[in-house]
Amino acid sequence: MGNIDIMDDRLSNKIAAGEVVERPASIVKELVENALDAGSKHIEVYVEDSGLRLIRVIDDGAGMDREDATKAFERHATSKVKNEYDLFRIETLGFRGEALASIAAVSKVQMTTSTGQVGTYVEIHGGEFQQVDGAPARKGTDFQVSQLFYNTPARLKHMKSLQTELGHCIDLVNRLAFSHPEVSFKLVSDGKPIVETTGRNDQLRNIASIYGIQIAQKMVAFQAENQDYRIKGYVSLPEVTRANRNYMTFLINRRWVKSYAIQQAVLDSMHTFLPIGRFPIVVLEITTDPQLTDVNVHPSKQQVRLGKEASLLQLIRDTIRRAVQERVTIPVAVPPK
Ligand code: ADP
Numbered sequence: 001m002g003n004i005d006i007m008d009d010r011l012s013n014k015i016a017a018g019e020v021v022e023r024p025a026s027i028v029k030e031l032v033e034n035a036l037d038a039g040s041k042h043i044e045v046y047v048e049d050s051g052l053r054l055i056r057v058i059d060d061g062a063g064m065d066r067e068d069a070t071k072a073f074e075r076h077a078t079s080k081v082k083n084e085y086d087l088f089r090i091e092t093l094g095f096r097g098e099a100l101a102s103i104a105a106v107s108k109v110q111m112t113t114s115t116g117q118v119g120t121y122v123e124i125h126g127g128e129f130q131q132v133d134g135a136p137a138r139k140g141t142d143f144q145v146s147q148l149f150y151n152t153p154a155r156l157k158h159m160k161s162l163q164t165e166l167g168h169c170i171d172l173v174n175r176l177a178f179s180h181p182e183v184s185f186k187l188v189s190d191g192k193p194i195v196e197t198t199g200r201n202d203q204l205r206n207i208a209s210i211y212g213i214q215i216a217q218k219m220v221a222f223q224a225e226n227q228d229y230r231i232k233g234y235v236s237l238p239e240v241t242r243a244n245r246n247y248m249t250f251l252i253n254r255r256w257v258k259s260y261a262i263q264q265a266v267l268d269s270m271h272t273f274l275p276i277g278r279f280p281i282v283v284l285e286i287t288t289d290p291q292l293t294d295v296n297v298h299p300s301k302q303q304v305r306l307g308k309e310a311s312l313l314q315l316i317r318d319t320i321r322r323a324v325q326e327r328v329t330i331p332v333a334v335p336p337k
């Protein structure tokens with residue numbers, strides 16, 4: 001008799017959760033990305049105690065019917081990838097089908113969802129269904145995650161200060177707002193509004209909402225393309241800098257990614273203008289054929305492999321350098337209250 005067992009779903013979900021759900025902000029990311037994939041136009045995020053007590057995401061997207069509302073919590077359950085062909089041309093933010101299973105494994109979830117017909121309420125604690133019921137038929141999904149890591153005390157102990165965890169949540173909502181300027185976002189922390197964007201599909205307006213109007217007035221626009229890539233966005237004039245790199249946002253096909261190479265290209269393009277140890281504020285949107293990109297590198301989907309990367313980096317360097325030299329800013333009106 002051999003010694004090897006195949007682990008049950010509860011155990012494997014908890015293990016996967018270790019990768020997908022690092023901290024409250026990871027849950028905010030997965031839930032908001034699901035809301036975006038569902039075509040939402042208004043997304044509200046509420047956190048209490050930096051998300052450790054409660055994370056609630058309310059969207060007005062497609063919602064789920066009763067069958068999907070329970071299936072969604074199974075491991076590898078996804079409506080977004082049907083076959084291998086899809087995997088190599090991903091256009092949705094999600095595709096791994098493991099976020100909800102992972103989140104449910106390490107928290108208590110209450111979800112109400114509806115496609116506009118009947119609604120469904122699902123409650124699931126530590127991966128175990130507690131209740132599945134009818135609910136009001138408001139189109140969209142209301143997803144509440146409470147007592148995060150209540151059953152994984154080692155992970156809970158690992159959390160940084162509430163201030164730090166909230167900072168990560170705010171940062172995430174900001175980046176997602178940049179990636180989807182046509183969607184209005186609201187983030188409320190312990191009852192206090194923190195971020196609010198208009199959803200009017202105006203990136204400069206978004207920058208004003210997120211970083212402030214003074215910053216938006218010091219941003220220059222850029223736009224260019226080559227055979228494989230289209231880039232556009234805003235970069236701050238060299239006199240408006242920050243002491244860290246966190247104000248540089250890179251979006252590839254509307255996904256926020258972290259890329260050392262792209263960051264370096266941006267810094268190279270400005271290095272003769274930037275004081276040492278200072279960094280620009282940038283929102284850079286890159287569009288390309290999804291077949292040129294591979295986001296299936298890590299479960300967090302924040303790293304990406306790019307085909308023809310050198311041509312993209314050159315395009316970024318040339319375009320941003322020119323924009324910063326030309327210094328053409330755009331007047332930003334103070335929004336009516
Ligand atoms: P993935 O996003 O990779 O498909 P998830 O575990 O995040 O995996 O979600 C599983 C499925 O549940 C999604 O494919 C989608 O069909 C459904 N779903 C999750 N959240 C929402 C939502 N807010 N609105 C509509 N459908 C949702």
Ligand code: MG
Nearest residue numbers: 030034094099
């Ligand atoms: Mg998802």
